[in-house]
Amino acid sequence: MSIQPLDVLYTAVATAENGRDGKVASDDGNLEVVVNPPKQMGGSGAGTxxxxxxxxxxxxxxxxxxxxxxxxxxxxxxxxxxxxxxxxxxxxxxxxxxxxxxxxxxxxxxxxxxxxxxxxxxxxxxxxxxxxxxxxxxxxxx
Missing domain, CATH: 3.30.300.20 (K homology (KH) domain)
Structure with missing residues (x-):
C-alpha cells in the first residue's frame, strides 16, 4: 500500500509531557488532560x-x-x-x-x-x- 498525498483540511497539534505519566495538551487550549497508566499496567489510573x-x-x-x-x-x-x-x-x-x-x-x-x-x-x-x-x-x- 502506498501513501498518497493529502489535501490537508485541518491539523491537530498536541504536546505530551512525561509520557504516560504526565499530561497532554492541545495547542489551542481545548484539550488538557492528565495521563497515567491504568492500574492493570502498574499505574495509578488517576488520569486518562x-x-x-x-x-x-x-x-x-x-x-x-x-x-x-x-x-x-x-x-x-x-x-x-x-x-x-x-x-x-x-x-x-x-x-x-x-x-x-x-x-x-x-x-x-x-x-x-x-x-x-x-x-x-x-x-x-x-x-x-x-x-x-x-x-x-x-x-x-x-
Missing amino acids: NPEQLFAAGYSACFQGALGVVARQTKADISGSTVTASVGIGKTPAGGFGLQVAISATIPNVDEATARELVEKAHQVCPYSNATRGNIEVTISVG
Whole structure:
C-alpha cells in the first residue's frame, strides 16, 4: 500500500509531557488532560491514558464516517452509537501493540443494512484507513 498525498483540511497539534505519566495538551487550549497508566499496567489510573484517548478519537471519527455513508445511502442512523475498545499488550517481538474492536448500534435499520453501513464506514473512516494492515481491527453491529 502506498501513501498518497493529502489535501490537508485541518491539523491537530498536541504536546505530551512525561509520557504516560504526565499530561497532554492541545495547542489551542481545548484539550488538557492528565495521563497515567491504568492500574492493570502498574499505574495509578488517576488520569486518562493514551488508549482511552485513541478509543475516543476512533469512535467519534467512525461515527462521523457512518454519517457520511448514511447520507449517501439515505439511511436513518438517528440514535446510533459507536463504541471503540482499544486493547494494549505485548507483542511476540517484545514491544507493545494495539488491537481495536468497533461496535456500532444502529436502531432504525435492519441488521443487514447496519452491517453494510458499518462495512462502508470502515472504508471511509480515517482511523480505519490509518490502522488497516497495521493492527487488528474488528467491526460488528449490535
